[in-house]
Each structure stands twice: as C-alpha cells, then as structure tokens.
Amino acid sequence: MHSITVGSASQDDGNGGTLARNEADAVECGGPAAVDTRDPRSVPSVGDRGAFPRRGNTMFQVGHIRLERPLLLAPMEDVTERPFRRLCRRYGADLVYTEFVNSEGLIRAAARTRAKIAISEDEHPVGIQIYGNRVDSLVEAARVCEAVEPDLIDINFGCPAKKVACKKEGVGAGAGLLREPDLLVEITRAVVRAVSLPVTVKTRLGWDERSIIIEDLARRLEDTGIAALTLHARTRSQGFKGQADWSWIARVKQVVRIPVIGNGDIREPSDAVRMFEETGCEAVMIGRGAMGNPWLFRRTRAVLDGHPDPGPPTLEERVAVYLDLLDTSVAEKGEPRGVFEMRKFLSGYLKEVYGIRMLRNLIMQESTREGVRARIDEFGRWVAGGPAGWEPEPLEPVRER
Numbered sequence: 001m002h003s004i005t006v007g008s009a010s011q012d013d014g015n016g017g018t019l020a021r022n023e024a025d026a027v028e029c030g031g032p033a034a035v036d037t038r039d040p041r042s043v044p045s046v047g048d049r050g051a052f053p054r055r056g057n058t059m060f061q062v063g064h065i066r067l068e069r070p071l072l073l074a075p076m077e078d079v080t081e082r083p084f085r086r087l088c089r090r091y092g093a094d095l096v097y098t099e100f101v102n103s104e105g106l107i108r109a110a111a112r113t114r115a116k117i118a119i120s121e122d123e124h125p126v127g128i129q130i131y132g133n134r135v136d137s138l139v140e141a142a143r144v145c146e147a148v149e150p151d152l153i154d155i156n157f158g159c160p161a162k163k164v165a166c167k168k169e170g171v172g173a174g175a176g177l178l179r180e181p182d183l184l185v186e187i188t189r190a191v192v193r194a195v196s197l198p199v200t201v202k203t204r205l206g207w208d209e210r211s212i213i214i215e216d217l218a219r220r221l222e223d224t225g226i227a228a229l230t231l232h233a234r235t236r237s238q239g240f241k242g243q244a245d246w247s248w249i250a251r252v253k254q255v256v257r258i259p260v261i262g263n264g265d266i267r268e269p270s271d272a273v274r275m276f277e278e279t280g281c282e283a284v285m286i287g288r289g290a291m292g293n294p295w296l297f298r299r300t301r302a303v304l305d306g307h308p309d310p311g312p313p314t315l316e317e318r319v320a321v322y323l324d325l326l327d328t329s330v331a332e333k334g335e336p337r338g339v340f341e342m343r344k345f346l347s348g349y350l351k352e353v354y355g356i357r358m359l360r361n362l363i364m365q366e367s368t369r370e371g372v373r374a375r376i377d378e379f380g381r382w383v384a385g386g387p388a389g390w391e392p393e394p395l396e397p398v399r400e401r
C-alpha cells in the first residue's frame, strides 16, 4: 500500500515558467536518496565518469563547456520550458535546450516568442534553439538570443512538421532545409560569424531514405565553424516512426572532428550506454524518454558511472515533482490556465501510480492548485487506508509517444 504525503504548498520561486503545453501536437517540429528538486545542491554528483571503457577521446567540449559523456535534454516544443529544464538539470541533465524558437517572432519581439528564450541562472549550461529559413532573420535572431547569455545557440534543421518544413512557395525551415543544403550551410555560416557564442546544429539524416546527405553535410557544417553537431538518426520522412539508425551517428563520427551528439530512441539507461559504445559519440541527447521522467538522467548517470541503476522514483517523489511543476505553472500562468496546462502531464508523472485513472478523473474536475493538492492528499489517504476489499487497478500501459 502506498501512502502519499503531500507537503505544504511550495511557493513560487520567482523563476516563473511552466511545463509544457501541447504535447499532442509535438512532432519534431512539431537508488540514491530522493532529490530535493528545488535545491540544485542536492542533485547527485556527476561522480566518477570512468566506469565504461572509452573509445578514443570522449570529451565533449563546446565553448567553455567541457564534460565527459554528458547527457543532454533534447529541445522539445511545449515541453522543454524553463521549469522542466531546471528539473532535468537537477536530476542530472548536463546541458539543456529551449524548445525551438521562431526567428521571425524573435526579431519582431513578439512577447510569446521572446518569453521562450528567458533563462534562469540555475539552468546553465543551456542552449537556445532557433529556426527559420532566411539568412538575415536567423542572424538577427541569434543576436537577440546572445543578449540573454545562453551557453550556446543551436539551429534547428530537423523539424519534420509540415507547418515548418513545407512551404507552398519557397523553401521550408527545419528539416525542409535538408532539401536545400546550400542554403542550410549559408545560414549556418552567417550565424556562426554573427555571434561570439558557440553555434551548434541539430539535424536529421536527410529528407528521405533516397536522399541521405548527412555525411557530406556534416563535413560542410564543420567547415562553417560550428562547435558540435546533433544527429537525430532518422530522415524527415520517417518522422518519429521506426527505429533511429545509430550506424549513421558512427559514420558521421568518422568524417568530422567536432563533437557529435547522438539522438534517437534513448528510453532506458542501457540505451545511452549502448549509444556511446556503438557510435563513439561525445554526448547523448534524450527527448521523449525524459518526458514525465526526468529521473532518467539520474538513473543513466549512475549506470554510466558503473553504479547500479537506482530505478524509478518513489511515488512520493513523483507526486512532489508534479506538484512542484504545478506551482511554477500557476505562478507563471495563473489559475485556472496554469492548472489546466499541467493536466496532460498527469499520466506521465504519475504513470506508475495505482488507481491513476481515478486520480486523474478527480484532478480533471479541479481548476485551482489547492484543489489539485487536496485531491491528491485525499487520494493518498484513501490508498493508505484502503476501503475494505479495495484492490488497486492494474498499472496502466505506458502510452506510446
């Protein structure tokens, strides 16, 4: 039997931000003691990173960032907002990214777009990701980003969503530029020249399986002066389907000297170990596997350091993290919006909680932070006491994302 103790409402920490909004639309473009998620000092230390055999030079160096076998939080639209980035940092993500930010919106100073590049002191190292299809707008957007002092600027050439990659007239942005590699390279070179921060690129193998251009493209991108290259080892036409083909990450490693960040299908700590081993990449980036599951960083770090996998978090920790994010969501967006926007994360954070369906139904009726807390408290008491004959319902299958 579980008992859930919900502490007193935590206060707004003043750093604002909320977690994600629209996970549903989100196609790419689209152990250790419990951690006090509010205190960066309580994150387990990176420890000895020498547990697994090294293949060549595994140091990841980008600007002043120097890390060995780091774990990166992938940029994800409506997911990697500030509270989630900070949470992942506290659970051991070594470098985090904002969601992709539209360059035109940035230079128009659109309030919602500018809000996306706000970063907090305790997030560093953090990268801001931008996208667009015009050289001058990306250059100007990069300068706007530079002013908020991230540790790097990343350019997105991987978003497969129609609204981004396909334009009726002219060339698309994101993965659309994989059909215009000359322009892609020109944009990158111009951004590298325009800012003094390190510039990195995140892309895919090519537009489709008949046009895989990544090896040649990686060489050309290296020549522009980028500091690292992230490869999501799928084509644009694959979207998120099928299996990422990591052999391309290994091949790209052979043709460039800059650090290569491997990305695609890390769900378990052992996947990250395998990606480092099989591809020789300098860093591993985790996207969907971390959604509702920031603990993946802590677990993976432990395993990489040769320690036992601490396993999934306790129920109390899951609840505490959910409520913490709820607080920041409400602090930034107010009630009821901040409460509503957290609803879609319930299943992610509480997915292994017995009776989650009932708890979710209760919470769906609430529009205030206190209401949600009261429901969780009530549920916890009920589970602890358990009415006679009560049996927990079976675990819900984890939803495929």
Ligand SMILES: Cc1cc2nc3c(=O)[nH]c(=O)nc-3n(C[C@H](O)[C@H](O)[C@H](O)COP(=O)(O)O)c2cc1C
Residues within 6 Å of the ligand: 023, 025, 026, 027, 028, 029, 030, 074, 075, 076, 077, 078, 079, 098, 099, 100, 129, 156, 158, 159, 202, 232, 263, 264, 265, 266, 285, 286, 287, 288, 289
């Ligand atoms: C909800 C969602 C939003 C995403 N948004 C972005 C984005 O803004 N920029 C980007 O480069 N990739 C984005 N991606 C792609 C991820 O960064 C990553 O490349 C992809 O999910 C593969 O990694 P994974 O298998 O670890 O999830 C998004 C993916 C998801 C699921």
